[in-house]
Amino acid sequence: MILSDRRKRVTIKDVAQAAGVSTQTVSRVMNKFSYVSGETRQRVEDVVEQLGYRPSTLARSLSQQRSYTLGVVTFGLKYIGPARTLNGVADKADELGYMLLMKELDNFNTNRIDDVIDSLLARQVDGIVWVAPEIGDNHTWVEERMNKIPVPVLFLAMQPRNGISSVATDNYQGAVLAIQHLLDCGRKNIGHISGPLSWWEADERKRGWKETLSAAGFDVCEKRCAEGNWSSSSGEQAFIQLLDSFPEMDAVFVANDQMALSVLRESHRRGINVPEELAVIGFDNIPESAYFHPSLTTISQDLQLLGEQAVQNIVEMIQARQENRPIPAQSIFIQPTLVIRESSMRI
């Protein structure tokens, strides 16, 4: 039963009156864990059922100074990555009894960031999860403002920083996996199409490419690398450029699957055989990538898990603070995995 009468909200007073007890007793019945006689409890519960009483979480939040709500700041929801992460966040929050108060960022104007945080705090969120990528120095404000924010904050996909909690995919390791796989396949000339290098994640992937190749004794000059902006069309541009600057290339590590898709397409158009002449490996493992032609070898990152982990962590932080225990900040890395398909192959 939702509300017996749409006119007016049924309050704790109504229940108290109808059951002939004090509001406090009703509160006790609703929240368990306190002395109420079986008889009284039954009577109150009957009235609750009958009137369709639902406590106002709002009022409770005010009086308890705690809302069981997490603030979530997102960016780029229209892309599948952030959306999947948010999905994980939502699932775990639900499981742990929290609701989400969402705010989407459209850009990284710093004033706006303060406003967003303020608007969440004004609604008494118990913690804030930051589901927005680190781009350029857009996270520098973090350092100065963090200690002024009176609730725990957890960042996703942020470069680990001292004293700040974060959860991120280990992009560097993912790239290492990718390059090692290509080397295992016998490739000697491995190029890279990166994401926008102002993104921390893109930079990490590139670093993995570079360092793994160096360590294996290969040359890694800038000619062997081109920069895209994650979109398929930018991937096409980057690939064309790379074909020109690095013609002996026999494998390419592409920083995401969307861009890898256009590499497959352009290769086909030019009569370059994948994987015989050119091995291609992507990053993300979007559901479509198994159906590309040829199917795409890629690095799978579990964004759902990332989101879940984030919520798990921040809820622990919240509880710790509640109980006045020290809250050690920690940075967690989640390991991606290699998914081998047709686009890479031993030669």
Added chain:
Amino acid sequence: MILSDRRKRVTIKDVAQAAGVSTQTVSRVMNKFSYVSGETRQRVEDVVEQLGYRPSTLARSLSQQRSYTLGVVTFGLKYIGPARTLNGVADKADELGYMLLMKELDNFNTNRIDDVIDSLLARQVDGIVWVAPEIGDNHTWVEERMNKIPVPVLFLAMQPRNGISSVATDNYQGAVLAIQHLLDCGRKNIGHISGPLSWWEADERKRGWKETLSAAGFDVCEKRCAEGNWSSSSGEQAFIQLLDSFPEMDAVFVANDQMALSVLRESHRRGINVPEELAVIGFDNIPESAYFHPSLTTISQDLQLLGEQAVQNIVEMIQARQENRPIPAQSIFIQPTLVIRESSMRI
């Protein structure tokens, strides 16, 4: 400035005291539109700035019985469709000064639905936007419960119903566009791979296929149609089945781009030339579809706009209710458009 002291929230009382006025005067300064002398206003504003005072939206919501928050119920966020819709919802909500309280559904247990609604109402949302598809009879509860919900509710992607507000893509018209295009291309034997027919949207698309072909004098028996579940792998199965039951097929309308992708792939594998021997048209226009091989002709639906429209509407409903005006429920259809690429071609 966010909070000058993390210990304790700065309240309206602190400001009042520091400025030597009553809390009411502070409230007046914060909310404009009332008599306050310039001098007092200035003094209060200075104190506000100095203490970093931010009014508690929570407290305000309680006393005003209005939260400037919309409840959003989502389903399948990990898929790009719902995510893009949510993006539109978030943008528009932000623009109109609303926050979003989010709840994700994991299934359609009816009890759970009541709980979700209750938990949103308990937080005083001003309205509810339902971003979950209509599947089977999972929306029948709507009719019985709608009038018990004390705030406006707006449904996305729901079959229009009397007295209930909704916003949806015109899936039927989209299918009509697709089939007409194929007919214009000179195709005579047009098959269909549908989504799960328990989904209203899938059913509408199929209806468009069927009725348009009938109207054009073609036969549309069930052999010319197969059912998938939106995923690429199900699309592959359906396509294989269709090749068998409808071998003379020279064009296929696929209910979403993911499934169309696997049709392209399987065609290539079997040496069926697209578009020469088989024209393929999808639905959704996901960003990757322009980079499929061959690039995919598809029906583009603007989910972002869908979400924006939804918020626009519900906010109007909220305001109308506030001012005690009648609230005529309306069902809005958004028209999809045809995007012609390589996979369809005149013969």
Added chain:
DNA sequence: CGATAACATGTTATCGATAACATAATAGCA
């Protein structure tokens, strides 16, 4: 059997704001 603990319930203050009402000072006008 009296003291103490456990149980059961009520009263009052509080969370942080706004609404409604009250009051005082100034201004404009007949």
Added chain:
DNA sequence: TGCTATTATGTTATCGATAACATGTTATCG
């Protein structure tokens, strides 16, 4: 110049719950 309208501000009640404290009633035990 006295009266009403406007401006400026304060006081009290209220939103819907819980926290803290108070009080009365049963068990329990030495």
